[in-house]
Amino acid sequence: MPFRIIRQNDIDGFSIVELAVVLAIIATLLAMSTISFNTWLVRHNVEAQVRQMVADFNEVRVRALTMKQRHSITLNANSYVFRSYDSEEEDLDTGGTIIPGGTRTVTYKLKKNSTADYAADVYEIDQRGTNASSVATIYLEYPGTTPGLNCIKLHTVRINPGNSATIGGTCNDK
Numbered sequence: 367m368p369f370r371i372i373r374q375n376d377i378d379g380f381s382i383v384e385l386a387v388v389l390a391i392i393a394t395l396l397a398m399s400t401i402s403f404n405t406w407l408v409r410h411n412v413e414a415q416v417r418q419m420v421a422d423f424n425e426v427r428v429r430a431l432t433m434k435q436r437h438s439i440t441l442n443a444n445s446y447v448f449r450s451y452d453s454e455e456e457d458l459d460t461g462g463t464i465i466p467g468g469t470r471t472v473t474y475k476l477k478k479n480s481t482a483d484y485a486a487d488v489y490e491i492d493q494r495g496t497n498a499s500s501v502a503t504i505y506l507e508y509p510g511t512t513p514g515l516n517c518i519k520l521h522t523v524r525i526n527p528g529n530s531a532t533i534g535g536t537c538n539d540k
Contacts, residue, residue, distance in 0.1 A: 405510055408513070412515070417527065419504070419518055420518055420526070427491050427525065430450075430491045430493060431493055438458050441486075442476070444472055444475060445471045446472070448469075476505070478504075478534075489502060489520060495522050502520045503518070504518040517530045517537035
């Protein structure tokens with residue numbers, strides 16, 4: 367086999383421009399996937415908080431029905447508390463006993479509407495269900511796009527998750 371002289375022009379490889387184009391494409395794809403992931407993560411966390419709150423509220427409702435004892439849910443901007451009452455005469459605001467494990471902190475702020483946060487608002491639940499005057503809608507304040515579930519509707523006999531296009535808008539509960 368004869369020897370061949372290799373010249374600089376014969377060496378295969380990539381030019382700096384080709385490498386720069388490939389890196390730009392990879393960076394663009396990475397940025398797009400990061401944005402999508404962050405949007406998905408917020409949506410997942412908001413929906414998880416709504417589902418947890420609905421489960422907690424329903425648990426207290428069932429407890430009130432089965433024990434035939436008054437209970438309450440106290441909503442604050444960053445938490446909610448469950449209490450039980452020994453008598454009908456106990457004051458909802460100052461009486462009652464906090465149920466063990468009945469204080470929950472939330473990630474997304476609880477809102478009444480677009481301007482007002484919850485601040486020690488008490489909702490009574492007795493053996494007949496939620497007090498008719500206690501019917502309310504709870505909105506979650508979150509950054510970004512509208513998640514599938516982002517509000518909770520407290521009805522007299524049921525507690526449902528729902529979706530609202532805006533805080534303070536109609537909560538389309540299921």
